[in-house]
Amino acid sequence: MATKNISELIFERLEQRLNDKKDVFDPIIKRLMENLRSDKPTKKEIEGIIKEENIENT
Amino acid sequence: MRILELTVENIRGIKKLNIKLDGNNAVIFGQNGTGKSAVVDAIDFLLTGDITRLSGKGCGYLKLSEHGCHVDSREHLKDTIVRAKIKIDDKEIVVERSIQKPKSYKVIPSSEKEFIAPYFKIAELGQHLLSRREILRYITSEAGERAKEIQSLLNLSNIENLRSILVSVRNNAESQHKNAESNLGLAESAIKNILSLQSFSKQQVLDKINEKRHILGGKPIDDVSANDIKKDIVSQLFGGHESDLTMDQLENTAKELRNIISGEITIVDEGEEKKVKHKEYLTEKQNELIGLMDEVKQEAKIKEYSLYKKLFEIGASLIDESNMCPLCGREWEGGDFKQYLASKQEQNEVAKEKLKGVDELSSYLKQHIDLIAKDFDVLFKACQKFKETEYDRQGHDKLKTLCEKWSASMLDPLTVYETEKWPKQDIRKMLESEVLIKIIEIVDQIVKDMGAKYSQQQLAWDALTKMEEAWGRYVESEKDSRKHEKSKNRSDLLLEYFQEARDAMLDGIYEEIKGNFESYYKAIHSEDEAGFSSEIKHKEAELIVEVDFYGRGKFPPHAVHSEGHQDSMGLCLFFALNRYLASDLINVVVLDDVVMSIDRNHRRSICSMLKKYFMDKQLIITTHETAWAKQLRSEGLVNADNMYHFVNWNIETGPIIEMEKDLWAKIDEDLAKDDVPSAAQKLRRNAESFFENMCDLLESKIVYKGHHRWDLGDYADSAVSAYKKYLSRAINNAKKANDLAKQGELEEIEKKANEIIQKTNIERWAVNEEVHYNKWSEMAKNDFLPVINAFKDLFGLFTCSCGSTISIMEGVGEDKRKIVACKCGKVFWDVQ
Numbered sequence: 001m002a003t004k005n006i007s008e009l010i011f012e013r014l015e016q017r018l019n020d021k022k023d024v025f026d027p028i029i030k031r032l033m034e035n036l037r038s039d040k041p042t043k044k045e046i047e048g049i050i051k052e053e054n055i056e057n058t
Numbered sequence: 059m060r061i062l063e064l065t066v067e068n069i070r071g072i073k074k075l076n077i078k079l080d081g082n083n084a085v086i087f088g089q090n091g092t093g094k095s096a097v098v099d100a101i102d103f104l105l106t107g108d109i110t111r112l113s114g115k116g117c118g119y120l121k122l123s124e125h126g127c128h129v130d131s132r133e134h135l136k137d138t139i140v141r142a143k144i145k146i147d148d149k150e151i152v153v154e155r156s157i158q159k160p161k162s163y164k165v166i167p168s169s170e171k172e173f174i175a176p177y178f179k180i181a182e183l184g185q186h187l188l189s190r191r192e193i194l195r196y197i198t199s200e201a202g203e204r205a206k207e208i209q210s211l212l213n214l215s216n217i218e219n220l221r222s223i224l225v226s227v228r229n230n231a232e233s234q235h236k237n238a239e240s241n242l243g244l245a246e247s248a249i250k251n252i253l254s255l256q257s258f259s260k261q262q263v264l265d266k267i268n269e270k271r272h273i274l275g276g277k278p279i280d281d282v283s284a285n286d287i288k289k290d291i292v293s294q295l296f297g298g299h300e301s302d303l304t305m306d307q308l309e310n311t312a313k314e315l316r317n318i319i320s321g322e323i324t325i326v327d328e329g330e331e332k333k334v335k336h337k338e339y340l341t342e343k344q345n346e347l348i349g350l351m352d353e354v355k356q357e358a359k360i361k362e363y364s365l366y367k368k369l370f371e372i373g374a375s376l377i378d379e380s381n382m383c384p385l386c387g388r389e390w391e392g393g394d395f396k397q398y399l400a401s402k403q404e405q406n407e408v409a410k411e412k413l414k415g416v417d418e419l420s421s422y423l424k425q426h427i428d429l430i431a432k433d434f435d436v437l438f439k440a441c442q443k444f445k446e447t448e449y450d451r452q453g454h455d456k457l458k459t460l461c462e463k464w465s466a467s468m469l470d471p472l473t474v475y476e477t478e479k480w481p482k483q484d485i486r487k488m489l490e491s492e493v494l495i496k497i498i499e500i501v502d503q504i505v506k507d508m509g510a511k512y513s514q515q516q517l518a519w520d521a522l523t524k525m526e527e528a529w530g531r532y533v534e535s536e537k538d539s540r541k542h543e544k545s546k547n548r549s550d551l552l553l554e555y556f557q558e559a560r561d562a563m564l565d566g567i568y569e570e571i572k573g574n575f576e577s578y579y580k581a582i583h584s585e586d587e588a589g590f591s592s593e594i595k596h597k598e599a600e601l602i603v604e605v606d607f608y609g610r611g612k613f614p615p616h617a618v619h620s621e622g623h624q625d626s627m628g629l630c631l632f633f634a635l636n637r638y639l640a641s642d643l644i645n646v647v648v649l650d651d652v653v654m655s656i657d658r659n660h661r662r663s664i665c666s667m668l669k670k671y672f673m674d675k676q677l678i679i680t681t682h683e684t685a686w687a688k689q690l691r692s693e694g695l696v697n698a699d700n701m702y703h704f705v706n707w708n709i710e711t712g713p714i715i716e717m718e719k720d721l722w723a724k725i726d727e728d729l730a731k732d733d734v735p736s737a738a739q740k741l742r743r744n745a746e747s748f749f750e751n752m753c754d755l756l757e758s759k760i761v762y763k764g765h766h767r768w769d770l771g772d773y774a775d776s777a778v779s780a781y782k783k784y785l786s787r788a789i790n791n792a793k794k795a796n797d798l799a800k801q802g803e804l805e806e807i808e809k810k811a812n813e814i815i816q817k818t819n820i821e822r823w824a825v826n827e828e829v830h831y832n833k834w835s836e837m838a839k840n841d842f843l844p845v846i847n848a849f850k851d852l853f854g855l856f857t858c859s860c861g862s863t864i865s866i867m868e869g870v871g872e873d874k875r876k877i878v879a880c881k882c883g884k885v886f887w888d889v890q
Contacts, residue, residue, distance in 0.1 A: 006217075006563055006564075006567065007216055007217050009563050010217060010556075010559045010560050010563050011559075013558075013559035013562060013563065014555050014556050014559040017555040017558065017559065018552075018555065021551060021555075024544075024547055024548055024551060025548060025551075028548075032552075036220060041220060041223060042223070043223050043226050043227055043230075046223060046224070046227050047227055047230065047231070047545075050227065050231070050545050050548045050549055050552070051541065051545050
């Protein structure tokens with residue numbers, strides 16, 4: 001019995017769109033989606049991932 | 059999940075209460091202050107661990123631990139308990155929560171805790187309780203607040219927070235990209251100045267470097283790199299000059315700046331090249347930018363162009379040959395609707411272009427302003443080194459601040475425009491600054507002096523030295539620009555895709571909620587608003603709810619509708635959200651005095667709506683109006699066993715309940731004690747209430763009384779008269795239809811009814827208000843028993859064996875004949 005999780009449905013759709021645009025988002029899709037789905041994603045972390053900075057630096 | 063039994067101890071106004079609901083609908087009714095809401099609070103607490111009434115605006119000082127318990131139990135929180143036996147599927151489980159530990163709940167058997175957890179997770183959303191106050195939450199709140207409330211219910215607050223973060227990430231990336239572009243332009247400009255280049259290309263730079271290398275006896279190099287610029291050239295002493303600035307650089311920088319403030323540039327205007335004053339052109343671009351921003355600010359639609367784009371696209375795809383508007387369902391009278399929407403789409407493209415124009419113009423201006431600032435800095439350094447005493451330091455600082463303000467404003471002009479941050483002086487003023495003109499004159503003199511002093515070799519050596527640094531900066535800037543361009547593209551697309559995904563999901567959700575909301579509302583207001591429609595849409599962080607008002611357009615729900623209609627809307631929106639959120643997990647719905655402003659007819663429609671759409675729910679309804687409680691029973695929503703009449707309350711005992719189902723049993727108890735007055739009082743009060751309800755259900759007439767006080771005699775006479783009239787009509791109609799069986803059945807009922815009515819007419823004096831004080835004290839139990847039995851029989855005339863009372867209604871079929879019937883259909887009289 002699954003409760004409705006609208007957020008997850010939104011994330012699934014977003015992930016699909018990012019995968020369709022691999023030329024732009026490779027190789028950050030996995031790390032980005034993990035961060036967006038996390039409890040408290042931060043601007044600093046997302047910026048770090050987008051700029052492909054090392055995890056230690058973000 | 060349904061509640062079978064509820065036990066409340068020391069919560070709010072309740073000391074101890076136990077009610078058996080058996081998973082069925084229930085109504086709790088009674089005057090104000092009898093403890094009804096305490097039951098609502100108890101259910102709320104059981105399901106959420108909180109009491110809604112104690113939270114929200116104006117309740118900041120209220121605490122669950124101090125105000126959620128019975129006032130005498132504040133020191134004994136362990137005794138504050140709500141316990142319910144609930145049923146999920148075929149499992150019966152006991153759940154218990156105490157104010158001592160409000161966030162946890164006990165499950166018996168404990169092995170079911172995991173099984174029950176998802177239900178309580180949904181329950182914690184609080185979408186099972188609607189009070190009059192909650193209705194306002196949906197109807198009268200601002201769009202932004204409503205969105206927050208509903209997004210919080212939909213568990214979407216995290217999505218909205220994330221959207222804000224992504225907007226911020228995108229804006230940051232855009233600014234950083236603009237800065238990087240500008241820095242790259244400055245790096246190119248610096249190289250152009252050092253090497254006296256008119257335009258910039260890597261080949262031109264290489265050629266110029268090889269030219270300088272040739273002057274110094276070096277061989278040409280194949281590619282530009284900072285390490286190779288002076289490769290194999292032996293350092294020579296050219297007079298020991300070690301300036302940070304080369305003569306060419308100074309000369310060209312002064313030239314570049316002079317060109318901006320007083321020179322001309324070539325532009326292409328309507329396909330033709332023409333020369334214009336550079337200063338005029340920049341001023342023109344600045345004015346163009348301000349004009350565009352004024353338009354964007356005035357027309358909010360421009361900023362929302364992507365939203366409107368979607369609206370027009372969907373609209374156009376839904377229009378067919380009928381030229382009907384897909385939203386309001388009426389024919390478009392303004393010509394070809396498709397063409398109209400196409401023109402709107404074109405206008406929308408213009409809006410998009412305008413925003414693009416703001417971006418392009420601000421980038422163009424930023425690059426030039428940064429260039430002016432950079433050139434100004436270079437010249438200032440020269441002045442400091444060679445002619446410090448002649449230079450206006452204060453004027454320099456002011457101009458530099460103005461340049462910085464312009465540069466910063468161009469990063470996000472739409473946000474900064476018309477705020478304190480927007481520069482007070484325009485670009486023309488900046489370019490006409492005396493400080494700027496003076497510094498160029500000083501530098502011209504410096505260059506003249508240097509030219510007389512240094513040889514060609516010295517100048518070539520200086521240029522290559524300077525190029526080593528400048529090329530390094532250029533390479534870094536180019537790399538940086540590429541990196542920021544990539545980040546900008548990613549953050550742009552990420553935000554776009556995220557919003558697309560969110561919109562697609564929310565569109566679907568709101569469409570479902572809207573569809574249900576309209577169905578429920580139309581079920582209640584089918585007579586006056588059969589064509590009702592609504593719009594529930596989100597716009598960025600807002601949730602817009604607008605409703606149709608008798609085909610005159612769409613308005614906010616609290617704008618033009620009556621208070622009663624607003625209450626209906628709140629109720630329907632609540633149910634629409636509840637249907638979406640609670641799904642089939644939580645069946646309990648508590649309605650706390652929510653029909654206050656709704657008239658009797660529409661309440662009946664509410665009953666029909668609830669029966670049509672919510673028979674899968676367990677409705678627990680509270681009201682201070684006995685008539686509404688009775689109506690719920692007569693409409694078949696609540697059975698007699700689940701009517702809880704709270705007749706009194708005191709601080710020691712909590713609510714005192716009189717249950718209708720116990721009426722005859724309680725009368726028997728009174729009679730057992732020979733307390734006839736008490737029994738007669740109960741009978742009279744209940745009979746009065748019963749016949750008042752029957753008058754309503756049979757649409758019978760009552761003699762008007764100016765003091766608005768009608769008694770049992772008035773109600774019973776009127777109801778009995780209507781009963782007899784309908785029964786007589788039904789017999790006649792059976793005769794006409796040659797339905798002998800029906801005729802016989804009805805005549806038998808009539809005969810029995812006449813006997814009962816005759817008997818109660820004789821006995822009614824005993825419960826007559828005017829005489830009871832004189833007679834009751836003289837009556838013995840055995841005198842009063844026939845009265846009881848007569849009224850039992852009389853009640854029975856109006857009640858079917860299924861338990862529901864009869865009422866007049868419109869029959870089914872083409873002619874829609876009037877019938878008197880019960881809910882189960884066992885009673886069915888054609889009374890047309």
